[in-house]
Amino acid sequence: MTPPLVSVQELWFRYDDGPPALRGVSLEIGRGEWVAVLGCNGSGKSTLVKHFNGLLKPWRGRVLVEGVDTRRRQVGEWARLIAYLPQHPDRIIFSASVWEEVAFAPRLQGVSGAELERRVNTALEALGLRDAADVPPAALGYGLRRKVALAAVLAQEPALLILDEPTNGLDAGSARDFLEVVAQRHRQGTAVVLITHDLELAAQYAGRAVLMQAGEIAADGPARAVLGNAALLRKAGLEPLPVTHTAHALREAGLAGLPADLLLPEEFAEAYLRAAAGGGEVGQ
């Protein structure tokens, strides 16, 4: 039987002498999954995902990638399988041109010649950066630097792409464009782990959601079930989506026929029209 891409078993972790940041976390990430990792600040989201490629080593428990303990290899050796996009694009940008920046990781994997050209140009194309290929990336604006950073990790062509708050500082349109590029790669089979505070983006893209609270998993299941559970989200310090609020209020007011798991505005509009047409009335 093929082992899962990532298997986290009874993982405990603490920074220096601090209190445990992770308390007995267990989960598996399969090939081709899109998992949103949610939780308020300090809940352990980043600490958890940094174990997937060995950036952090377990205090207790273990993390296996394709069945191999992450402690057995150096972080750099996991780069063929797992790519990690940090919150700040400036943490990775250092090259003299966008092309060189994107080529950095594949080169470290020993990729060269036509394959290197293909990887870099595919990533640049996907993010609309072909015209900026010769520009020093540090001279670009914030939004473009974010795109360069994403292109750089896409060129690693990993089996798992970890995105740590990738849409921070981007406007709604840019955030959506950004995640559309990731979605395209996901459709080609790449697993995605998305750390985000934006529940709407999680609802739109993730198939599964892991909700973290005080270093433990408060919920792990289909994104629709986790994101639609207002009480659970509030308990974990997150505010449910406006659609969940509105649908709940309308149901309380007596509008029958509105499903309980509505998350996105377009779903809500459709369900509302159907419920209203079906004879549901508000304020009975």
Add this chain to the structure above:
Amino acid sequence: MMLDLYVRADAWYHRFDPRTKFGLTLLFVVAAALIRNPLAMFALLALLHILPLSSRVPPARLLAAWRPLWPITLVILVLGSFTWGAGAASVWWRWGQVSVGPASVLQAVTMALRVDALAFAFSLLLWTTEQGELVAGLTRLGLPHSASLTLAMSMQFVPTFGRIFGEIMEAQESRGLVIPRNPLRAARAYLPVLIPLIITALRTVDHLAMALAARGYGAASRRTSRRQLRMRRADALALAGGAVVLLVVLLARGL
């Protein structure tokens, strides 16, 4: 968020006037420079541990200070023991010009402890003095306010850039960067880490300068200050005590 070394506490060393703490730091530095005896140097280093601990600086902070220090200490101990020469009196091992003996080992121990003592002297100042107090103290000592602020900010930004260095290292390792053991190759391998660090530092400085200008820094010809510094009896006693200890060190050195 600006991370700094300061440990918030209403404790005895914290309560000294910043000028007193500058004076005491200077005394510790001079003492560390003059002491030749390893036991006396060890006593100074012990004192520089007792002072922060008794002023409610958590032991974890002292351990954190030791983390970058111990490799340096070890290198000085090893290199110093072999390169300072054992002299003619007693030699444990000799190979050409390289020799090890009690004299070179004691000299290396003293030098290693000296470096540690200097680091702890400045750490004590930063653990117990808020940035505003540092600026006020330096300004009262005659330094232009802009220079005091620059100096204080530079010191306080050290841990911030330490954290950013760690984040960059993580990000580049995730892309496949492996730092080789060979020092020459390692120096080159650090480029993808150092360049983003420098770019981030320059951006931070730029943003900070704009933020200061936007808040009116430099607009007024004469600055007022909320923080009124006042030397108390405890400050005078601390400085006098420090001076006496230094005098003892000087006398002992002369003996």
